[in-house]
Amino acid sequence: MNQRTICRSLAVIFFMSTPVMAETSRHHAAHxxxxxxxNLAVEGKLLHIEMTIPGHDIVGFESITSPEREQQVDQAIERLQQASMWHLPTSAQCTLLSTKAGHSAESHHDDDHGHHHDHGSHLDFTVSQVFECNNPKALTEIEARLFERFANSESLKVQALTDKGQMSATLKRGKPVFRF
Known part of the structure; x- marks a missing residue:
């Protein structure tokens, strides 16, 4: 197998397993x-981005307990779906093909006596985006604009898969650029 085929296969495995890992981590890992x-993967002209981040980092709270908070969550999802959440090299000529964002808060419900129950779940946001880059060789870095848009966000642990191999790093408010 050539390196491109291996990279493509790993990218598929990487992104197919991410929802399972996110669900597992939501129940077992520390929030x-x-x-x-x-998580990001470059496959030919495509850049796949998937981010999971605690709700507190985005909206400042962990559970949806009012219509006002529900509205804040909806507004945050709109902001997270924007292509401008990331700065990519202009010379790579990348265009957003698809975007999906949501949250994983457990729904709250009333019992038979009308009492509201919060099951103690943590609000997490997930974002999945695919960009097509006409000049993928120029795609050598990504800058997260998350930190300037959401004051509570402090760091992102990056796992990347490109034709150069697998890489990891941590992005922070003072170091928002990942080079690959």
Whole structure:
């Protein structure tokens, strides 16, 4: 197998397993405020980005307990879906093909007596985006604009898969650029 085929296969495995890992981590891993996870893979002309981040980092709270908070969550989802969340090299000529964002808060419900129950779940946001880059050789870095848009965000742990191999790093407010 050539390196491109291997990279393509790993990218498929990487992104197919991410929702499973996110679900598993949601139930078993520590929920750390200020720390999100960013997975990215470059496959030919396509850049796949997937981010999971605690709700506190985005909206400042962990559960949806009012219509006002529901509205804040909806507004945050709109902002997270924007291509401008990331700065990519202009020379790579990247265009956003698809975007999907949501949250994983457990729904709240009333019991038979009308009492509201919060099951103690943590609000997490997930964002999945695909960019097509006409000049993928120029795609050598990504800058997260998350930190300037959401004051509580402090870091993103990056896992990347490109034709250069697998890489990891941590992006922070003072160091928002990942080079690959």
């Amino acid at each position: 750390v405020h200020g720390a999100g996870q960013l």
